[in-house]
């Protein structure tokens with residue numbers, strides 16, 4: 001880990017420690033491997049809250065933060081520590097099978113964290129007696145309950161000692177405090193989201209040359225994924241939606257296995273991740289390179305909502321206001337086109353809200369506006385959000401003329417709230433009708 005990274009994660013631990021106070025202790029667990037079937041696991045992915053405080057990707061880890069200090073033994077010596085990272089034991093055999101482990105001795109040099117210990121020592125710190133000198137225990141409780149493997153024993157120890165802790169210590173889920181921090185992105189994080197967005201933009205430029213009738217949704221899915229990596233991304237930000245025709249009306253369509261048919265639209269909601277930070281974009285393209293009159297009409301309504309919302313984003317504006325603005329533009333557009341009798345019915349066709357925060361998680365773990373008394377609705381400098389209006393007409397919607405049915409359109413960009421306005425991180429991703437048609441006509445290589 002380089003100096004800049006070390007100093008970012010240290011700043012996160014310091015801020016978190018300040019927020020919880022000296023009479024609190026925090027234990028933030030990293031993720032464990034997840035079983036897919038029999039002896040096969042999913043590819044490991046670190047818990048984002050843990051990653052936010054450490055930048056450490058190894059499984060079976062946990063971070064202890066004690067702003068007021070905690071006693072830490074080294075042989076016969078005892079010292080006071082404010083940070084301890086618990087990591088997997090070095091194990092030559094396991095490392096041969098599954099990859100190198102950092103080892104507790106290398107925690108300070110490697111990650112800039114004050115102290116390292118083997119995770120088996122966690123038991124001591126989950127002991128009721130040790131915890132009894134603190135008033136509050138912050139723990140990523142909901143995430144902890146999902147841990148498996150070697151961490152399970154450690155957690156059951158925790159539950160065993162709950163009786164002894166319970167009388168005086170308040171146990172608080174740490175996700176709220178971490179969420180308030182994650183609400184505002186630092187320049188270090190914005191660069192990462194921006195890099196993810198850039199890889200997505202370049203990959204979409206490539207896929208435009210390839211989309212044509214006869215290829216399959218999965219061709220589009222995996223060619224995009226290839227290009228994310230090719231252009232510097234590390235992973236996909238989420239399971240992609242590559243949905244042709246009516247499939248686009250299933251909001252979280254995941255099969256991605258149908259052939260593309262001329263005359264249909266193809267909705268692509270897929271994006272790159274860069275070093276654990278997500279971009280999140282959606283574009284809708286005509287399979288054969290030309291929008292029909294009806295498709296174009298709906299597309300222009302959605303595009304107008306997308307652009308007007310982005311224009312209105314600046315610090316102090318409420319996200320809920322932007323959402324209402326989007327609904328209003330969509331409703332007005334459909335009303336004018338004669339497709340909506342009562343504007344109040346717009347939800348039937350717009351289905352979802354206008355956007356969400358992005359960051360380490362695609363739907364970033366920012367507290368909802370309903371949680372607590374803090375205001376997470378008013379946009380602030382350093383927020384990064386998506387703007388993704390959409391309109392969806394299934395084949396069953398008999399009140400809509402047939403030529404409009406079997407169509408889903410969504411246009412999604414990633415927006416950074418700046419000091420006096422906003423910056424569209426996906427500004428350079430194609431979205432005008434003429435530009436899409438022109439790009440699909442020229443430079444088209446096919447598969």
Ligand SMILES: [Mn+2]
Pocket residue numbers: 280386388412
């Ligand atoms: Mn999204």
